[in-house]
Amino acid sequence: MMFFLKLIQSIGVGALSISVGLLFMGIGRKITARIHRRYGPPAIQNFIDVFKLFSKNSISHGFAYDLGIIAGTSALLAAVVFLPVGQINLFPANSSLIMILYLMTMAYLGMAMGVSSSGNPNATIGISRALTMMMGYKVPFAAVIFSVYIFARTGSLTNIIAAQSGGLLNWNMIRLPFGFIAAEIALQGMLGEKPFDMAIAPAEIASGPMVEMSGKYLGFGMLQHAVGIFLETGIMVNLFMGGAPNVWIFVIKQFELFFIALLVNAILPRFRVEEGVSFMWKIPLLLGVIQALIVVL
Amino acid sequence: MRNDTPILVKKITALSLITILMVGFFWAFTEMPKGSSVNVNNRVSRLYILKNVKAATKSLNSGNFFAKGMKPLRSDVPYSPITFGKSANLEDGAANVVTSIVVDYRGFDTLGEVTVLFLAATGVAMLFFGKRKKNIIKAQASLIMSVGTRIAYAVILLFGIYIFVHGHLTPGGGFPGGAVIASGVLGLFLGNDHYESNHLGLKLFESLSGMAFVIIGLTGLFSVNSFLANFLPTGVIGDLYSAGFIALIYIAIGMKVGAELSAVVDSMIVDTEEEWS
């Protein structure tokens, strides 16, 4: 009975993450368009796109391709159920942040496997760039995470949230300002927004990983991006903004973070890969290390 | 020090090294017994001279030879005075004490010594082994030389034999005797341009006399139960027929050394050409 309850709740969280993610993407397109002095598509455009894509015939390059692309979405969905979303915390005893981060890696692996098995070099170049960039942002992010771990004396998101309870001043955002800034820059990289969007740079490598995707495959790709946005901003909210008493506030907090990312995305040009990584290893890492020193000493 | 060191440097180095070495030696000599304080009675030679080794052995076996602190009491060993021509049946009958040491007390050394010479001769012959060339005549020997050497050869041979036969009585012995004989052979080579030694004879002499020495030794082993032991009566000191097997051994040595040195002379004089094919 318990199992089915959790199952249904999990499905709910998954659906929530997909819809919120798609919504954010749509809003993001709109906002970016407005910044660019365009009208832009409606906010629900991405829902429409997904339905459209899933109903179109498509080509595939073999079972590894299928499997990889399914894995990309599914693994993120599997990870998202462990994320405390407002009052919904399905597995409070089992919300280790590192576990969630590693589970997300499964998604990258699946995605990378799928698109690489297509044999298109552009896709592989995209993957290579994405992975290189991942190396860049993971390190400052890890510095921040470990600072938080030591600061909060816990590694479970549930407990981290609990440690920040009691008002704005208890938020890690305030207590660990350098760490928050570092994590914010890392988030920019995680979301793949400019200036760190070299993986999908359409002008150079024909959208990189997505180059061979069509129909439902592209649909899965969008779903994955949507869940990814939800998951990543969700982690940030839980880490630095003290979680949320309910889902709505949680989503609003997520949107705040996403909004900042969008603004940066809209106004900045793109880094080269190695520039991006070295930037990540200079400023955010420095901030993260300063934060860590403050915490440790 | 390298191959191309200038000769002056070499000489100076050598000189300084040798100087240091000499200083070391002389420093050591200051601790040595001075010539005036050498005392044969403190040495094992006393026993050889007085021919009382058997008595010493007896005292050794009874535990009286070594005093406290392991000092040997060589002067306390009883001895009977030896009179030349009278004392008989001594443990060693040679009047010449050096000979008695060389052949009897330390006969094993001598066997080794003979072997060394034999090996040297063998080595020389081995290295010069090859096809014999015709003798290249460097300088024609004069008539006097060629006749004189032949006559002298007989005398020299006889003298050599005399020396080794009387080894146990007078200074001399197998080695000087053999060397004397070889000098006769050398004379033959010098005096006669076409002289060729009798190789088979030399070989026979060399081998048989050497074997004789060992066989005498082995006889000692099987008769007296000790290798190179004197198994013959020693007679009266001073007699020609005395001193047991010393004379026999010296005869063997004499013949052997004579043959060997002759062979050495032969191989060195006669030019050979190597053949390894």
Add this chain to the structure above:
Amino acid sequence: MSIFNNAALLIGVPLLFAFSIPLFGLISKQLTKWVTLLTISFNATFSLYILLAHKYPSIVVMGNWLPPFGENLYIGPVAALLVSLISVMGLLIAIYNLWSIKKGDVTRFSVLFLMFTAGASGMVLTGDIFNLFIFMEITGISSFALAAYGPEKRALGGAFKFLVVSSIGSTLYLLGVTLIYTQLGTLNIAEIAARINQTTPGLLTFAGVLIVSGLAVEAELFPFNGWVPDTYTGAINGVSAALSGIGAVSGVYALFRIAMTVFGKDGTYVSSYGNLNFMAVIAVLATATVVIGELSALTQKNVKKMLAYSSMAQMGLVAVGLSIGNELGVYGGIFQLVNHSIAKTMMFLILGVLVASGVGENIDDFRGLWKRSPFLSLAFSVGAFSMLGFPLFGGFWSKFAIVGASIQRGGWYDFIIGLVLFASIVEAFYYLRIVGYMFSSDSKFPKLKTPWTPTIPIFILAVSIIAIGVFPQIVGTFSAQAASEFTHKMSGYVLNVIPTIAAH
């Protein structure tokens, strides 16, 4: 004191036959090699009988004059073991010589080889300090002549170098012996050993320096070993094998008989009387030998020369082991001596077979030897592994004991063994390089036809290396007894020769 006079046959029989070989040579040249072989096999049988029937410790009285008045041979555990080793090695090399010595003066070569073996045995057996000199000269002269044998001119150069250095060495030895005689009035090793502290310390030191320097020439210790590379390289392979497997054994024996028994002062670690501790001096010389030998061998492209340098270094290792001076160290040193003798003899013999079948001496010629002659390359590797101290090969146990003993001793021996182990890594490099070359498959040359005569000794030696590696007690038992003889000079040596010397 037990007397075993028949053991004089160990010297007498080879001498008899050495003198008679020229006569056999009149019949047939090939016969002489067989005479040598049979004589040495008599020696080997007899010495093995002495060793296995435990006929030691006993003395052989020469001329019926008991020590310390006459000359004697002393058959202790050391002598029994080393004479057996020397004779067996001599026998195996004689078998090899049946095949290898076909040209030149075969008769005289046989004489010299026989006397080389007998002389080395005599050196090990003798109980008289001057007699030791004579046997040294017998060994020396026969080895000069043997080393000069052969069609190549480098043989002569090597022999000449050996001769010059060795003459200086024996002169020094003789001077030292004379100095000791002026002090003690005797030449018997046992008596000198017992009474060595009755001498003037300064003169004793000086005599010791002379004797140690003189014997270090034969024991191949730096800086007295200049002759080693050239002589080993110059000589034909059978002779090189004999020099390293027989000559070096007796040289090291003589050195340590003098340093440990004659000059030695019993203790936990044997030291020596006199102002200078000769054991320490030897340890320093030996370490220098190991390091210099291995480093010089490192860049050799010529395998024979490499083996020569390695031989030198191994003798240094033996000397390091013996110079530690406790039972474990001496055990290791003697064990290492046996192992080195077996392995190096085998490697030189293999090299001889290879060179005779047209493989060069250069390391590049060893490429792909495994395909060309599996047996020889396997045997060579076995020897190399034994040198390196590969477990399950003979060398392991001896190296183990030597290192163990030096560390047990501690102090500056830690430093020495550190250097030695560094040198061993260098050694490992060049031996493994050869082994690697042999087992590479890039060879274009046809298979070698290996004659069967020389493979007999090689096979026996290879098998014995592995046998010793698996059952170290084959050598270890005797080596342990030998160690006890070396480290207890009174009970191990003097009292067996002159039982009544310490009656009071």
Add this chain to the structure above:
Amino acid sequence: MNSNLIWLVFTPLIGSAIAAILYNYKFLDRLITFSTFAITLFLVFGTHVGQTYSMNLNFMGRMIPLSWNVTHLSIFMLYISIVFGTILTFYSLMDRSRMKGFLLLLILAANNWIFTTNDMVGFFFAWELMGWASIVSVLGGRKERKSRHAALYYALMSIGGSYSMFFGLFTLWRLTGSFSISSNLAYLSSIVGVHPWWVLGIVSLFFVTFMIKAGIFPFHTWVPMAYAYAPDTFTPFLSAVMSKYGIYGMLLFLPISLMEKGMPTVFGLPWVNYIFVWIGVITAVLGTVLAFFQDDVKKLFAYSSLSNLGYIVAAISLFTSVGVTAGIYHAFNHLLFKGALFITLAAVISRSGTSKLSEMGGLWKKMPVTFFTFFIGIASAAGIPPFNGFGSKWLIYQSMIKQHLLFATILLFLASTGAFLYLFKAFHSIFLGQLSHNYDNVKEVPVIGQIVEYLLMFAMIFFGIQPGYILRPVGLIVKSVGLNPLAVMGNGYVTGMFSNVDMPLIGWSLAISFVFGFILFFISAKHKYVSQEDNYTAGQIPQDWGLTPETYQFSWKFYEPMEKLFAPFYRIKIDGFFRGLGDWTRITGSAVKQVFVGNAQIYTLFAVVGLIILVIAGWVA
């Protein structure tokens, strides 16, 4: 009954002898090897903790006691090594590489001896046996010259290591007069407070050996060469099992650090341990960084092994209960996934005939089972839950953070992320991307190979979601070294310091989301399969862009941007020190050789100079 400990050593030796006789008949050799491994496994079933046995070895008339003692650690190591060996030898039945079964059996004998012995003589002997057998095994690689070079390098390092141990064990013997490991360790623990530097010196002699065998930072240089050029079927054993000997040795000696009261501490750790943590971290990072750009796949995974051993060392050096648990657990995980990876590599290399990443590609269609095994292997290696590599990595981070070793942890995380990068590079270059036409006829590995691969896949998933089966014995080991074991809540849980991970839950979550993914996939519109060449750029000919078929595969410079980033790293030649040492030795050798000028006169001069020096010494003395 305790004599079965002896048989643990002797059975493989006997097997080895038989196999050596039959080594020309490859299949028989392998069969005997496999069956000996299986028999040994049965013998291990009969072994239990606390069993002891002793016998005396006659060494120069003195009895040296050889003793055996089975501890929790030893039985754990025995099981994992022998089970893996059995699987590997089963795989090797149908294998074409030049691995010699009898050498593997010699290593097995040494393996059993090392893990069960309680005396240093036996330990040393077995260590040497293992070292030499593995050196000879390395010789049989595909590239002969290179494997010879690698074996030589390995041999020199290994000899250096064993001499170091030699020194250490005899030093201990000098101090205690005993060879027994347990009593010597007790002795060291008892004097560590009084003479910490002494103990440090002795222990470091042993640690040098262990670090060389495990390939830890300053001594790692042999690892890539030896792993890469060893026979393909032997490399799994080398990486999975043999690197653990060093870890085992370190675990034996680490409890001493508990007693180090006199030593100054850093972050609550004795500073020696602190240094070792950093050595581990440096190894991990170094392995990762160097693995990025390898073109030889075995070399790449060799560096990966290096990196993982760095993790293990860092964790066990902490010597806290989490640390040791994590270290041993990671040792097991590394054994499993790296074994599996190297076995699949062997399969791939045997089929494709090359180990160059740039020459392979697109093999996934041809070798699906191998592909999946490799996939799960790299997922494990990257630490992706619920596969088996995750739990230990997670514990390692926790143990490090517990000690507030923040920088070390960040660097380890960097290494882990980097691991994902190079693992994917290998994955991509072998299995994904374009299939070269050279490999059109490549087939899946034979049935035996497939069975082994299924088995390994199963094991990686099973031990991933049921870590309790490993954590319980690890807990016993942790208890036996004197630490509090971590609580094991159930077979599925990994219990950490800060939180728990419920591995089956993750498994369920993944499985269910996959089901949903598949449902979505199948209910949506149809798809059709097209060939790989039929893609977005299908109309273009690669040559037009100046690309060759190899570069079209895009594995040529997979992480080109990284090369610029890590350029400073590459300027530090790590093995430069050892090469420099070698060169220096060689130059010294050439110089020393000049002593022997070949001139009799100068040799005489030497002798005279030597004499004079001695005379002067005697004079002075």
Add this chain to the structure above:
Amino acid sequence: MMQEFLQNYVYLIGSMSLIGIGLYITLTDENIFKIIVGLNIIESGTNLFMVAIAWYPKAVMPIYTLTNKLSINGKVIAADPLPQSLVLTAIVIGLGTTALALTIGIKIFEKYGTLDVRKIKEAGR
């Protein structure tokens, strides 16, 4: 004074000088035969040294003859015969070594074409 010097040191100085001269020749002269001569001189020095330690002032020869008494009142007055016998041996050994050395020298001249000791070596070290 003079007598004491003669009795105590003259033989020793003589023998040491011979050894020194021989060594000097061996170390500096490059001709093989001269080196052999040097070795021979060293040997002579050694032999002289050995004989010198046997002799002491007023010693008689160690041979029993009708007139020659070797001991008076239990005190031996003869020169020490043992070193003399050793010298005998040493001389013969020296002879053998010299013969062999000369032979090798001759063969070296035949094969190397030189008597310069520096040139008797192989190319590679």
